[in-house]
Amino acid sequence: MDFGPVIEGFPRLLWGCVGTLGLALAGMALAIVIGISGVVLRDSRRAAVRWLVISFVELIRNTPFLVQIYFIFFALPFVGIRINPTPTAIIALGVNGGAYAIEIIRGGVQSINKGQVEAGYALGLRKSQVFRLVILKPALRAIYPSLASQFILLTLTTSIASAVAAYELTSVAKQIENDSFRSFEVYGVVTLLYFIMSWIMMTFLNLIWSRCLNYPVK
Amino acid sequence: MRPYKFSELNRRHLLLGAAATIAMPMILTRSAFAVTPDELKKRGKIIVGIQGDNPPWGFVNSSGKQEGFDADITELYAKELGVTYEFVPLEVANRIPALTAGRVDVLFATMAMFPDRAKAVQFSKPYVANIITLIAPKATVIKTNEDMGKLSGIAVPRGSAQATQVKKNAPAGTNILELDGDAATIQAMLSGQVQAVGGNMFYKDKLNESKPDTYEDKLEFQRVYNGACTRLGEKEINASINAFIDKIKANGELAKPYAKWMKQPVPQFPASIEGVSFSAS
Amino acid sequence: MGEKEFIFLLQGLKWTLALTAIAFAGGIVSGLVVALARTSDSRTLARVTAGYISLFQGTPLLMQLFVVYYGLALAGLRLEAWQAVAIGFTLHASAYLGEIWRGSIEAVPRGQMEAAKALSLGYVSRMKDVILPQAIRISLPATVGFLVQLIKGTSLAAIVGFTELARAGGIISNQTFKPLLVYGVVGAMYFLICWPLSLLGTRLEHRLATATR
Numbered sequence: 001m002d003f004g005p006v007i008e009g010f011p012r013l014l015w016g017c018v019g020t021l022g023l024a025l026a027g028m029a030l031a032i033v034i035g036i037s038g039v040v041l042r043d044s045r046r047a048a049v050r051w052l053v054i055s056f057v058e059l060i061r062n063t064p065f066l067v068q069i070y071f072i073f074f075a076l077p078f079v080g081i082r083i084n085p086t087p088t089a090i091i092a093l094g095v096n097g098g099a100y101a102i103e104i105i106r107g108g109v110q111s112i113n114k115g116q117v118e119a120g121y122a123l124g125l126r127k128s129q130v131f132r133l134v135i136l137k138p139a140l141r142a143i144y145p146s147l148a149s150q151f152i153l154l155t156l157t158t159s160i161a162s163a164v165a166a167y168e169l170t171s172v173a174k175q176i177e178n179d180s181f182r183s184f185e186v187y188g189v190v191t192l193l194y195f196i197m198s199w200i201m202m203t204f205l206n207l208i209w210s211r212c213l214n215y216p217v218k
Numbered sequence: 219m220r221p222y223k224f225s226e227l228n229r230r231h232l233l234l235g236a237a238a239t240i241a242m243p244m245i246l247t248r249s250a251f252a253v254t255p256d257e258l259k260k261r262g263k264i265i266v267g268i269q270g271d272n273p274p275w276g277f278v279n280s281s282g283k284q285e286g287f288d289a290d291i292t293e294l295y296a297k298e299l300g301v302t303y304e305f306v307p308l309e310v311a312n313r314i315p316a317l318t319a320g321r322v323d324v325l326f327a328t329m330a331m332f333p334d335r336a337k338a339v340q341f342s343k344p345y346v347a348n349i350i351t352l353i354a355p356k357a358t359v360i361k362t363n364e365d366m367g368k369l370s371g372i373a374v375p376r377g378s379a380q381a382t383q384v385k386k387n388a389p390a391g392t393n394i395l396e397l398d399g400d401a402a403t404i405q406a407m408l409s410g411q412v413q414a415v416g417g418n419m420f421y422k423d424k425l426n427e428s429k430p431d432t433y434e435d436k437l438e439f440q441r442v443y444n445g446a447c448t449r450l451g452e453k454e455i456n457a458s459i460n461a462f463i464d465k466i467k468a469n470g471e472l473a474k475p476y477a478k479w480m481k482q483p484v485p486q487f488p489a490s491i492e493g494v495s496f497s498a499s
Numbered sequence: 500m501g502e503k504e505f506i507f508l509l510q511g512l513k514w515t516l517a518l519t520a521i522a523f524a525g526g527i528v529s530g531l532v533v534a535l536a537r538t539s540d541s542r543t544l545a546r547v548t549a550g551y552i553s554l555f556q557g558t559p560l561l562m563q564l565f566v567v568y569y570g571l572a573l574a575g576l577r578l579e580a581w582q583a584v585a586i587g588f589t590l591h592a593s594a595y596l597g598e599i600w601r602g603s604i605e606a607v608p609r610g611q612m613e614a615a616k617a618l619s620l621g622y623v624s625r626m627k628d629v630i631l632p633q634a635i636r637i638s639l640p641a642t643v644g645f646l647v648q649l650i651k652g653t654s655l656a657a658i659v660g661f662t663e664l665a666r667a668g669g670i671i672s673n674q675t676f677k678p679l680l681v682y683g684v685v686g687a688m689y690f691l692i693c694w695p696l697s698l699l700g701t702r703l704e705h706r707l708a709t710a711t712r
Contacts, residue, residue, distance in 0.1 A: 059690065062651075062690045063651070063689045064665060064689055067682060068686075070669070074406070074672065075678040075683075077409035078409060078679050079679065082409070082411060156559040157559070158559075162561075162658075163398055163402070165373075174396070175376070181314055183315050183565070184569040184570045184572075187562055190562060194557070194558045198558070270662070278670060280504050282510060307660070309659075319569070319577070320572065321572075398658060399660075404673055
């Protein structure tokens with residue numbers, strides 16, 4: 001086994017890690033936006049809107065991410081929507097994460113006691129305030145562990161974005177592997193880098209928890 | 219009484235037994251690790267690595283059958299040895315790893331001869347010529363290497379000769395997309411994700427299949443020669459393939475697949491290529 | 500896209516299902532071992548297994564496939580592509596199923612274990628007759644959910660060049676030049692297989708929640 005090429009290419013691998021974390025954070029942000037919007041639309045009075053959200057969620061959750069990103073990158077241009085690799089990856093990650101986020105957040109929202117909402121209105125809060133402070137925040141607090149582990153998975157899923165040459169760790173790893181033919185050494189080290197990154201992500205998500213959502217609840 | 223007797227097994231036995239069950243599939247392997255033509259003849263079959271998505275060299279057609287120039291050469295070599303053949307279609311970047319891992323006996327897989335590849339595998343004498351080019355729509359203006367820098371993007375298959383050439387010749391800062399294989403690269407061109415692709419002399423035919431008369435070769439990077447690959451140190455099979463290649467050049471059998479797939483006469487092959495040795499030492 | 504192309508896609512689908520079946524079967528056996536090791540009384544064994552599980556849950560499936568695919572070759576094992584890939588998926592499944600079943604074993608009320616010990620049942624009988632039947636029932640929704648993930652996960656075998664459904668789609672897309680249609684059909688095929696399983700998982704979850712109420 002020869003780790004020379006890996007050590008030589010290590011700076012490039014580290015930059016690839018930066019790319020991965022960047023993609024992951026952008027994807028998570030988009031996923032939360034889609035998640036919250038989806039939860040709101042899911043309870044729309046119009047059946048068509050409800051069915052749209054349900055179909056979206058079921059479609060995304062029951063098809064592979066690789067096929068989704070292939071579709072966005074190779075097929076959408078044929079209807080006029082052409083997106084570069086890195087934005088494609090962010091959109092694919094956001095859409096995929098968003099579909100799962102809709103279901104997870106919805107579970108949290110449904111667990112909020114109706115009495116809480118009534119109390120909110122009784123206190124004179126506006127509808128948007130009730131949604132933000134009485135429903136959404138407690139719901140996020142309740143389902144945070146599920147959402148966090150889904151987001152760790154999202155961070156790991158960024159490796160599939162190498163199939164459309166987005167800038168992240170796996171793409172860099174493949175380049176180093178092709179030049180050196182030392183497949184096991186390269187991918188072994190890269191696997192450990194991903195392990196460290198998932199740990200970094202977990203620490204980051206725990207930080208958000210303790211800063212924003214760790215308030216006492218009876 | 220039965221539950222009592224069964225429960226005398228303790229945890230350790232259970233874990234060992236289950237571990238053995240898992241280990242079983244690993245013992246049932248079918249090895250591709252034959253070293254010499256004699257062993258191949260004894261086995262009766264040669265396992266050949268070939269490209270599955272790179273016409274006309276090697277491609278799997280709609281019926282799932284492997285076809286192409288390399289497929290015809292494989293057929294001839296197998297006939298020479300008196301064995302049957304089995305194809306393993308490989309991605310561009312996976313060809314050398316598959317050979318060194320023992321998954322295939324030999325590569326007839328559009329392997330262009332380069333010195334750094336020659337460090338990892340043993341090439342045979344060249345049997346087919348190729349031109350590595352940059353292909354783009356006729357309307358796009360690309361006359362020099364510098365023009366590549368003006369493009370929004372160039373796609374190449376990861377680990378291919380054209381990837382090396384484009385990376386070497388394009389100005390710094392050019393957006394080069396390295397994708398997994400020839401199929402993805404062509405799809406990137408057709409979907410407009412990139413403005414040019416690094417390919418071989420047949421890419422434009424493939425691209426023009428979808429939009430006739432749209433694409434042409436813009437830059438010619440390199441004329442390369444392809445050889446068959448075997449593992450380093452395996453002298454007998456290397457000698458056998460070299461003898462076979464000499465034979466089909468001499469008796470005109472090489473000309474037939476050449477005319478059918480390359481649509482050219484057989485060119486003169488160089489007697490040696492710098493950095494690449496044709497015989498195992 | 501004609502009939503021939505469609506049949507080629509179906510052949511890819513065949514490999515997707517075959518890989519899933521092998522990985523799931525292997526994963527069940529090895530996952531059980533992992534779960535039992537993880538919940539064992541030996542602290543060392545439990546810790547080592549926890550490390551094994553967190554390694555597979557903290558790294559991408561694609562990397563796990565690559566490492567197994569290239570690592571086995573380096574170790575001298577000459578395997579066919581599908582065998583190496585199947586082993587990779589099986590190890591992945593063993594870690595995830597092991598963790599799912601650990602959770603469900605620990606969800607069985609402690610009183611059950613204590614009662615079984617009080618009745619002087621040995622380890623095997625405790626597990627086989629008392630704990631596991633209850634644990635497996637609790638784990639059914641999550642196990643079915645993981646099966647869906649596994650089916651989708653087999654698409655990554657495409658990146659090591661294995662012609663399952665996703666790669667077949669890429670090849671046909673390149674022959675017909677109609678990626679919208681081809682990837683649409685490929686997505687639909689995955690959907691038709693995964694969606695019923697997802698619905699089954701949801702139904703099991705509701706039934707379980709009702710039963711324990």
